Amino acid sequence: MAITEKTIKLLWSNAAGRCSFPECKEKLTVEQAAEFAPHTLGEMAHIKGRKKGASRYDANQSDADRDDYKNLILLCPTHHTLIDKKENEAKFSVEVLLEMKICHETYISNRLSAIKYSSLDELKDSICIYLSENHQSWLQYGPLSEIAKRNPHSDTLYALWLSERLTTIVPNNRLITTLVKDNQTLFPRPDQRTVAKFLTHASSYEKWVQDEIPYEAVLRFPAEFEQLIMES
Numbered sequence: 762m763a764i765t766e767k768t769i770k771l772l773w774s775n776a777a778g779r780c781s782f783p784e785c786k787e788k789l790t791v792e793q794a795a796e797f798a799p800h801t802l803g804e805m806a807h808i809k810g811r812k813k814g815a816s817r818y819d820a821n822q823s824d825a826d827r828d829d830y831k832n833l834i835l836l837c838p839t840h841h842t843l844i845d846k847k848e849n850e851a852k853f854s855v856e857v858l859l860e861m862k863i864c865h866e867t868y869i870s871n872r873l874s875a876i877k878y879s880s881l882d883e884l885k886d887s888i889c890i891y892l893s894e895n896h897q898s899w900l901q902y903g904p905l906s907e908i909a910k911r912n913p914h915s916d917t918l919y920a921l922w923l924s925e926r927l928t929t930i931v932p933n934n935r936l937i938t939t940l941v942k943d944n945q946t947l948f949p950r951p952d953q954r955t956v957a958k959f960l961t962h963a964s965s966y967e968k969w970v971q972d973e974i975p976y977e978a979v980l981r982f983p984a985e986f987e988q989l990i991m992e993s
Contacts, residue, residue, distance in 0.1 A: 778928025781865035
């Protein structure tokens, strides 16, 4: 068995591409993906060891379960090495690592808690930050970027773009979606269709990234939404 692409994408997006070790939160993105696709890195650590002799190895676990999302935790290289040292096995037990993973993913999820704004301008200011980060990722690493045009068949550039989608664009889209839904009444009636288009885009884009729907089913990013947010 091997870790599936869907599991990879779920793990990276749910952790927002950050180390799950307490107080670390290091972003595992461009630098780590520069030479390899994210799933070939060592940061996708097995909670119960993958091979006999590995830390926390469970002989009764099936190969499919070993590479399942539930048995994986995203870590930076330093903390992956730390938890897998045999002398640390008691300190970083299966129960401790599962709790670590849950706490980190809960922290990421809690960033999506409701924030109410009193004015549309305040809402736009917050959305603008995440929208700008996404735009910069697209310009620098997207399929229409200058570097991609110069190297259209580069596996390295594909890895960079995959990494950016999982660690920047999808998490930011989730944040924008939450901000919009919690404050949607601030938008005047003529703008509600544009807002709805973005919400549909963000939802379909994430489903595509996680291999739930084909790319043809993704609603393209509505340029009018960006214009709406950026206008004063």
